[in-house]
Amino acid sequence: MISIHKYRYVIYVQILCIALYTILTHAYAQVTAPSQQTTDILSEQRYTGSLLSPSGAMAKAGSLAIEPYAQITISRGKYLSNGSVQNNRNRTDNFINFTLIKYAVTNHFSVQSTPQIRYAWNGRTTASSLHFGDLPIELQYRWIDQNNPKYIPSLTTILGMTFPTGNYSNLGRTLDGVGNGTYAVRFGLQSQAAYKIFNRALRIRVWGVGRQPLNSADIKNISNYGTSLGYKGNARPGLFGNTGFSVEYGFNKEWLFSFDFVYDWARGTRMRGIDKNAIYNRHITGASHDIQLAPAIEYNWSPTIGAIVGTALTVNGHNTNDFVQPQFAIMMMF
Numbered sequence: 001m002i003s004i005h006k007y008r009y010v011i012y013v014q015i016l017c018i019a020l021y022t023i024l025t026h027a028y029a030q031v032t033a034p035s036q037q038t039t040d041i042l043s044e045q046r047y048t049g050s051l052l053s054p055s056g057a058m059a060k061a062g063s064l065a066i067e068p069y070a071q072i073t074i075s076r077g078k079y080l081s082n083g084s085v086q087n088n089r090n091r092t093d094n095f096i097n098f099t100l101i102k103y104a105v106t107n108h109f110s111v112q113s114t115p116q117i118r119y120a121w122n123g124r125t126t127a128s129s130l131h132f133g134d135l136p137i138e139l140q141y142r143w144i145d146q147n148n149p150k151y152i153p154s155l156t157t158i159l160g161m162t163f164p165t166g167n168y169s170n171l172g173r174t175l176d177g178v179g180n181g182t183y184a185v186r187f188g189l190q191s192q193a194a195y196k197i198f199n200r201a202l203r204i205r206v207w208g209v210g211r212q213p214l215n216s217a218d219i220k221n222i223s224n225y226g227t228s229l230g231y232k233g234n235a236r237p238g239l240f241g242n243t244g245f246s247v248e249y250g251f252n253k254e255w256l257f258s259f260d261f262v263y264d265w266a267r268g269t270r271m272r273g274i275d276k277n278a279i280y281n282r283h284i285t286g287a288s289h290d291i292q293l294a295p296a297i298e299y300n301w302s303p304t305i306g307a308i309v310g311t312a313l314t315v316n317g318h319n320t321n322d323f324v325q326p327q328f329a330i331m332m333m334f
Contacts, residue, residue, distance in 0.1 A: 021042015042148040042194045045201035045250045046300035048308040050258040050332045053205040053246035056156035057142040058104035064334040071327040079317035081286055091173065094120035098133075108145075112138045112160075114199045120175040126174040133166040134179045138186055146193055153193035158209060160254040161184040168186030168217060168224040177224030180237055181217025186210075188241070201250040210241035216270075223273065238287075240266035248298065253303065258308070260294035264320075304333040 009268040049055055049067075058065065075091035098116030105111060120126070138160030146154035166179020188209030196204045216236040219225055225235045242261035251257070268284040275281065296310020312325040 004070045015284070035157075039105050041196050041199065042201050045194070045202060045203070045256075046251050046303050047251050047256065048250060048298040048300055048329070049250055050205065050260050050305035051294040051308060051312055051327060051329075052247035052262050053244065054158070054188070054190050054207050054209065054262040055102070056154050057108055057110040057140040057190060058102060059107055059145070061104050061106045063104040065100065065331065066334070067101040067329050067331040069096075069098050069100070069327055069329040071098075071325055074324045074326075076322045076324060077123055078290075079290065079314075079322050081318050083316065083318050085322050090124045092120055094118055096133075102140075108142045110140045112140060112245060118178045122175065125175065131167055131176060131178045134162050135165045136160060136162045136186060138180045140190075141278045148194045150237055151195065153191045153204075156190045158186065158188040158190060162186060162211065164217070169219040169221070171222040171224070174224075176228075176246060178220075179224060180213065181224075181235070182210045182213040182215050182237060184213045184237075187212075189248075197249070201248075203248045206244075208241070209277045210239060210245040212239050213237045219310050220272070225269065227273070228276070230276020231273055231297070233271065235272075236270040238267025238269060240264075254300050257299075258294075258298055258300040258310070260281060260292070260296075260312070262292040262294070262312075263289065264292065265289040266320075286319045288319035290314045290320045306331045 042229070062190060073094050073095055073096070074239075077085045077087040077091060080086055096116055096118045098114050100112065100114050102110050114136055117130045118127075118133055119130050138158055140156050142154055142156045143212070144152065144155040146152065162184040164179055164181050164183060164268060167176050168179040168181040170175055171184040186209065190205065192203060192205040192208040213236065216234040217225075219227055219228050220232050221227070222234075223231070242262050242264040246258060246260040248256050248258040264276050265290050268287050269282050271312050272282045273280070277281060292312050292314055294310055294312035296308050298308045300306030307328070307330050310326075310327045312327065314320075314322050
């Protein structure tokens with residue numbers, strides 16, 4: 001049975017996001033009367049999208065969005081179970097390139113995938129080569145259309161699967177691990193709306209997503225689960241996901257400032273196996289969480305091409321990495 005007390009912080013953050021979004025929606029709907037000027041400002045604004053927020057289903061059938069990202073994760077240490085940070089001399093940094101690919105099947109239904117490759121290093125060694133990670137595929141359906149003049153937010157549901165295409169077991173070195181070895185159901189909600197603030201466009205997104213692994217991963221020797229040579233057993237990751245909100249404020253129709261607040265969380269992983277000394281061990285790793293902030297600047301040459309550059313960083317957490325993550329992306333619509 002899942003303890004509500006154990007996940008009270010997840011509930012608090014979700015309530016905070018929903019409350020903030022509801023207050024803004026109703027407040028601006030009542031104090032700002034729709035006008036032609038308001039409609040023009042909101043409809044002419046161009047967006048690339050914030051760094052960390054998921055986007056909803058696209059509005060025009062046949063549209064194709066391609067957005068390659070380049071990220072460098074610089075580790076500052078590790079959050080311990082009590083929330084303090086421990087600096088590690090041999091902490092791991094990595095480079096990730098993932099590409100968001102989304103196709104609008106209809107005006108409300110889209111299919112999305114984000115294949116990624118990863119390369120990692122630390123003070124002692126590097127990954128053997130670039131490695132392809134697990135592959136997520138999502139189906140997105142928008143039930144409510146965004147209506148800026150009436151301040152009605154959109155609502156998109158997300159359902160999909162992550163396929164275990166990344167290396168995770170019997171590795172040549174720990175840094176070669178990029179996958180979990182499990183199929184995982186992906187599910188969630190995403191909503192967004194735009195408002196006129198100081199004669200400029202402000203777009204707000206709110207979301208909550210979860211990932212539920214469906215199977216145990218058989219592991220042998222060095223693995224992505226922290227095992228070493230001689231180990232043989234299996235691992236079953238627990239439910240994980242994130243929730244948050246983002247804002248994008250347009251200085252003009254080309255330039256925007258964006259900001260994300262994200263709460264990541266994960267239940268522990270059940271480990272069972274025999275080590276190199278033929279000793280059977282069974283344990284569950286501790287649950288984890290982190291809070292990320294991600295300021296960024298967007299520039300859009302046209303409604304169909306734009307760029308975003310910024311940095312995500314952790315400001316709180318436990319049983320997880322403390323990091324800074326500069327990143328850059330180009331969005332292209334076809």
